Amino acid sequence: MILNIIIYIFIAIGCFFNMMAALGLHRFPDVYTRLHAGTKCTTFGSIFLILAVVIQSISAWVAEGLSSPQSILTLHALIALVAILLTNPTSAHAIGRAAHRSGIKPARAVVDDLEKEKP
Amino acid sequence: MRTFLITTACAFLLYLLLTTASGPLFLWSKEELIIGAIFALIVAAIVRKIFPVKNLRLLNPKRWFLFLAYFFGIFLPAMAKANVDVAYRVITGRINPGIVRISPNLKTDLGITMLANSITLTPGTLSVEVDEETNDLYVHWINVKKEALEKIPRDCKYVCGKFPDWARRIAE
Known part of the structure; x- marks a missing residue:
């Protein structure tokens, strides 16, 4: 019962941050600030969603033993989390770099060192 | 050669993690162990040239x-x-x-x-x-x-x- 409540709370937090990411994509003015929303919030939201999955599958593991099909879910979810943590910032880096090379200026920028040194 | 061995070990370990609880041999079935080893060798052979291991500090x-x-x-x-x-x-x-x-x-x-x-x-x-x-x-x-x-x-x-x-x- 308490486990279920914790799982629901984690899912709610995860959904909230993923929703913030979607809202950020809509509200921010240019590609760089949108990347901020798109990488940080989705990664953090996914951490909480995966934590919920891990708690659920560990409780199934304890209840039904190692042969339960849910028991493997813990490992798979954690591997998925590692993959997200590695690939999400890397792809954001790639998109930001490509955007700057194709000449998109950061909107409302107060300073742009990259523009000065590598026009 | 060193790169090859390390990549093989890492790829095999990842495969084992993904197929945990598939059979009676410790936690894995015989088929999974064999096919995992084969795939690990293939992957290591392919990426050997692309990702040379320069130092072993992270081990x-x-x-x-x-x-x-x-x-x-x-x-x-x-x-x-x-x-x-x-x-x-x-x-x-x-x-x-x-x-x-x-x-x-x-x-x-x-x-x-x-x-x-x-x-x-x-x-x-x-x-x-x-x-x-x-x-x-x-x-x-x-x-x-x-x-x-x-x-x-x-x-x-x-x-x-x-x-x-x-x-x-x-x-x-």
């Missing part, structure tokens, strides 16, 4: 514990702060962006990769471009502070706090 368990300490002690709290910060900016729309250049003085590719990823996932910053000769990072900053603009090169501490020290400790 030292001391660095793994350092990494875990960094991950749970420094990185996750910073990331939580970053998300509350971004959520706040999403709702209020208060931004003051800019791209700044920082010189973390890291030497290895691994160190700069770790630092760039940490920067991207933590408060208000996103690494955009790297200068491959000096290993300087260009960072998009969503809320530029006035103090940081006073001198060139910019002060690392405003942008990424203690991350460069930790990246140096773990990867170099």
